[in-house]
Amino acid sequence: MTNFNATILEDTTKLSIKNRGYSYGDALFETIKVLSGKVLFWEDHYFRLMASMRIMRMEIPMHYTMEYLEEQIQNTLTANTLQNASARVKLTVYRNEGGLYLPENNDVSFIISVQKTEEDLYQLNESFYEVDLFKDYYMSPSLLSTLKTNNKALNVIGSIYAKENNLNNCLVLNTNKHVIEALNGNVFLVKDNQIKTPPVTDGCLKGVMRKQLMDILKLLPDYELVEASISPFELQKADELFISNVIIGIQPITKYRKKAFNTTVAKMLLQKLNVKLRLG
Template identity: 70%
Template sequence: MVNFNGKIVDDIYCISPKNRGYAYGDALFETIKSVNGKLLFWEDHYFRLMASMRIMRMEIPMNFTMEFLEMQIQKALEAHQLSNRFARVKLQVHRVEGGLYLPKNHTVEFIILAESLESGAYLFKDGYYEIDLFKDYDISPSLLSTLKTNNKAINVVGSIFAQENNLNNCLVLNTNKHVVEALNGNVFLVIGNLIKTPPITEGCLKGIMRKQIMDLVKNSQEYQLEEASISAFELQKADEIFITNVITGIQPVTKYRKKEFKFEVSKNLIQKLNDKLGYA
């Protein structure tokens, strides 16, 4: 069951072959973590979606307020009996059917799907987690690359590559051969007390958890934050590498090629994140 434009319907009936998100990738989405009905970082998700819709030249309906969309998400949670549980919510906005590459109009529809999660608090994961570079295809360092659109071919192919090579994840490069992000989140390097992450201008996703971690680091007396280009050579010089997204929180990397990493900073930041959310 999904919430399709405000109505709870069977998910096999809500998408037509002419859906522009399916046909042309003319769609945006937000992945949101819900804890007992509370949408974590909802304001950040909402404003990122609005900004992304403007960049995609979608017409934002007058009723697309933060309150309206939250109400629609709650309706989806209720339909799946997840209002008092932990859930992953996917809110997708796509342009309505009509046209080829050039749409006939710019109005939008939405689909909201909710699925259960095992945990609400962000858990520290210190198990084996190996990464490598995915170098078959590059990301363009452009504004469109920073959006969560349905154009995720590099993430799909890269995930298959990772599975075929017994890797937990891969890092992708941009056309300047700089490290941009992981296949499913943003990437951070720790060198001493310096925490470094690529800037948005490199083409990385404007991640919601990326923002939370950057805010934690900025407000900390323990670490310094730097947004700067990262070369592949720097990966083996780092003390730690971790990957962030709103579902997992922080995923420490334990191995990149022959280099093995510590995870003290990752563990500390997870604790700070849970403290901020009141999960201590």
């Protein structure tokens, strides 16, 4: 069951071929983790969505409050008998039909879909996980590159490239040849007691889990958190690399080219993240 503008519909319901999210990628989405019925990091998701809608010059309806949209998420979970379960939620907001590249208006609609997940708290996956650079196309850093829009051609092609080369993931470069993120999340590099992640100005996604981990790291006196550009040459000198997103939490990278990495910091951070969720 899918929530279409506050109406619960069968998943077989079809969208118009004139839908602007389909026709022009004129849409934004949030991928949200629900833990035993609780929407995680909802405030961060909500404010990122609102900020993204403003950047996209979408008209934000007055009733799109944090409480209203969370209620719609809960209604969708209940309609799918997942109100007390753990789930993956996708909230998509798109500009309404009309116009070509130039829309006839800036009004919006939303769709919420849900999918049950097996894990409750975040689990550390320490199995073999190999990445390499994706160099066929580069991300041009701008405000638009930090948004979760339906324009994800680079991520799609990069994922196909990874599969064709027996890789678990790829790292994305910007036009300045800096490492900015993975295909499905933000990236962190550990060297000695310094933990580095690319700044949003380099073009990486303004990730919700990225923010959670940075908040935790700022409270740890034994580590120095640095937002700075990452050169591909730094990767093989690192002690540890890991990817973050709200669904997996933290995914350690175990191999990049000839370099193998440990998972010490990733394991520590995931434990602290789960403690934060329990206390929250």
